[in-house]
Amino acid sequence: MTADSLLFFILAAMTVGSALVVILASNPIFCSLALAMAMISVAGIFASLNAWFVAGVQLIVYAGAVMVLFVMVLMLFDLKDEVRAFSRGLVSGFFKIASVAVIGGVIAAAVWMSTETIFSTAPAAPTVNATVATKQLADLLFKKYLFSFEAMGALLLIIAIGAVALSRIEGGTHADK
Amino acid sequence: MGRDSFEITVNIVKMFAIFLLMVQAVPILVWLERRGSAFIQNRTGPNRVGPLGLIQLLADAVKFLFKQPFMPERGVAPLYYFAPIAALIPGALALNAIPLSTPIKIEPFEMLGQMWGPYTFLFQGYDIGIGIVFILGISSLGVYSILLAGWGSSNKYSLMGAVRGAAQGISYELALSLALVGILMVYGTLSFKEIVDAQAGPLTFMAFGKEYVIGALPNWGIFYQPLGALIFFAATFAEANRLPFDLPEAEGELVAGFHTEYAGFSLLLFYIGEYGHMMVASALLATFYFGGYSIPFVSPEAVNAFWLAKVDGANTAAILTAVTHHLSLLVRVALFLWIFIHVRWTLPRFRYDQLMSLGWKTMLPWALANVVVTAIWLWLGHRT
Amino acid sequence: MNSVLPASASLIPVLILTLILLAFGTVIIVGTSLLGPKNKKNNRAQMMPYECGIPGIDTTDSKISIKFYLTAILFILFDIEIIFMYPWAIKFMDSIKDGTGGYMLGAMGLFVVLFVVGLVWEVKSKALDWN
Numbered sequence: 128m129t130a131d132s133l134l135f136f137i138l139a140a141m142t143v144g145s146a147l148v149v150i151l152a153s154n155p156i157f158c159s160l161a162l163a164m165a166m167i168s169v170a171g172i173f174a175s176l177n178a179w180f181v182a183g184v185q186l187i188v189y190a191g192a193v194m195v196l197f198v199m200v201l202m203l204f205d206l207k208d209e210v211r212a213f214s215r216g217l218v219s220g221f222f223k224i225a226s227v228a229v230i231g232g233v234i235a236a237a238v239w240m241s242t243e244t245i246f247s248t249a250p251a252a253p254t255v256n257a258t259v260a261t262k263q264l265a266d267l268l269f270k271k272y273l274f275s276f277e278a279m280g281a282l283l284l285i286i287a288i289g290a291v292a293l294s295r296i297e298g299g300t301h302a303d304k
Numbered sequence: 305m306g307r308d309s310f311e312i313t314v315n316i317v318k319m320f321a322i323f324l325l326m327v328q329a330v331p332i333l334v335w336l337e338r339r340g341s342a343f344i345q346n347r348t349g350p351n352r353v354g355p356l357g358l359i360q361l362l363a364d365a366v367k368f369l370f371k372q373p374f375m376p377e378r379g380v381a382p383l384y385y386f387a388p389i390a391a392l393i394p395g396a397l398a399l400n401a402i403p404l405s406t407p408i409k410i411e412p413f414e415m416l417g418q419m420w421g422p423y424t425f426l427f428q429g430y431d432i433g434i435g436i437v438f439i440l441g442i443s444s445l446g447v448y449s450i451l452l453a454g455w456g457s458s459n460k461y462s463l464m465g466a467v468r469g470a471a472q473g474i475s476y477e478l479a480l481s482l483a484l485v486g487i488l489m490v491y492g493t494l495s496f497k498e499i500v501d502a503q504a505g506p507l508t509f510m511a512f513g514k515e516y517v518i519g520a521l522p523n524w525g526i527f528y529q530p531l532g533a534l535i536f537f538a539a540t541f542a543e544a545n546r547l548p549f550d551l552p553e554a555e556g557e558l559v560a561g562f563h564t565e566y567a568g569f570s571l572l573l574f575y576i577g578e579y580g581h582m583m584v585a586s587a588l589l590a591t592f593y594f595g596g597y598s599i600p601f602v603s604p605e606a607v608n609a610f611w612l613a614k615v616d617g618a619n620t621a622a623i624l625t626a627v628t629h630h631l632s633l634l635v636r637v638a639l640f641l642w643i644f645i646h647v648r649w650t651l652p653r654f655r656y657d658q659l660m661s662l663g664w665k666t667m668l669p670w671a672l673a674n675v676v677v678t679a680i681w682l683w684l685g686h687r688t
Numbered sequence: 689m690n691s692v693l694p695a696s697a698s699l700i701p702v703l704i705l706t707l708i709l710l711a712f713g714t715v716i717i718v719g720t721s722l723l724g725p726k727n728k729k730n731n732r733a734q735m736m737p738y739e740c741g742i743p744g745i746d747t748t749d750s751k752i753s754i755k756f757y758l759t760a761i762l763f764i765l766f767d768i769e770i771i772f773m774y775p776w777a778i779k780f781m782d783s784i785k786d787g788t789g790g791y792m793l794g795a796m797g798l799f800v801v802l803f804v805v806g807l808v809w810e811v812k813s814k815a816l817d818w819n
Contacts, residue, residue: 191444257433389713
């Protein structure tokens, strides 16, 4: 076993393990922390594929920003009632079984469709300098996909305005009186 | 990691040694902080245990070891105990990614009846190609330790301190990462080593297509990015939760903030994390803006030649060259650490609204202006 | 820097160091709990959450201003915008040299204008004011 494949299996085990904790733990704080751990492991997988910049973005944006927001919000709410609402009752039981069926189907389909590639030995990805790879990414992002990039800038602006507008609706702690 | 057992062992020991460098700096810095604050406030400071009170912190550490560890009754045990351990991780991982000196080239040598080498050992834990983004990502995880400690203690002071700390940390991270965009534009690389190499020689800059050389000044980043350096340094104060930005630990209102419920060695682990953060910030400031481990006007080859003439053996000379450059970096780091301490004891604390408005309304726009001006200046200077 | 090591060469050390740190921290936490005095009497006053001289009030879920969430959301948005400047920043000098500097400046200029509009709107709407 080469170092690269060993690394992949460690990172994959970490990702799957923490993802399992996300759905199995009943305390929402533990779930969100495990989700942050899964994000970090996925960043490691990106890095092991030489997608260094994507790995960095995964770490900074998802693990360092989005999950911090999740954890912060969960820590400040009393979630005891929610735990009960989602662990009892016929409707939630139906949803549980339905979601198990859906995820099982997805996994079965993924295995079925990838049987050919799983057992083939693909050539190792060429290793490239991280700075050079990021420059290639910049080339694509700012030349070929420039419109998507600017559209994303506009989208982020709309989200920023929307978030502030939402926080001001009646009943909020700093609603316009 | 390495091709044989010797290289692997050295690499692992090296990582642990850099971590220990961070840990052992804490007693020295705490001593310096107490003596320094005493000096600034015209007091004596610790002076009983050992010469100049130097052994004081060793005594404190032993005392910390024998304190009774306990968790408040409604604390969440896994989070309460994991938080101080998590506080160590960002600082140590980041410090290991910064090149602390020139690489050491080892010629083949004989040991235990076997030939070993040649090797090239980096004077850093690991060389991550995307160094700068890696460090930003790792330090953005520092918030978790604060949040875990705050929530795991089940105390409202801890929780409020933690939430304040998280909000403050993320607010200043914006200004910090935006200040670095200027450095990336000037040097066009994400690798620390290339940034340090680019700062060798006398100050050289391009303006309107012409090249100017100022022989008296080193080619440091501070001369290209003075505003960026200032914003970066100020933002690292906030990231490290130091005065004047220590709202998460504001004693007047929040007792001790997120570590109210901690005592003994687990409290010390938080301090190791905080001082580790300061060391990383100082090393980064030196690397980006003050030439890193390079010695002004002296190339690493010249240092190596000097040591080759002094001692016999290329390996010894290579190690001494690396140590010389490491000292050159440590001088800068020590200077910045002293600024951290001096600022703590001379500036008053901000109010929370002032802190947030400084981060969002002053430092973020100025960092953005720095990026715009740098971009236009570079474009005018290098346009052909 | 033509010879590039595979990703595992720098990622495995990171994992090893993380393990070393976790082990170090665990040894310290477990070690101090073995070395320190034990709490035999189950001292209730000691185990209560800290409070400033009055009996502890039974609340951990105190109301926290929505400003903290708003700050976190705005942080995510601006953080994404800033991280997109990184590949642009390292490419910029190359672009100037191969003559596409003006184009790159314009591409990021439009993005920065959107960024500034967002920031100015946040300031004007007093979303960043804390009282």
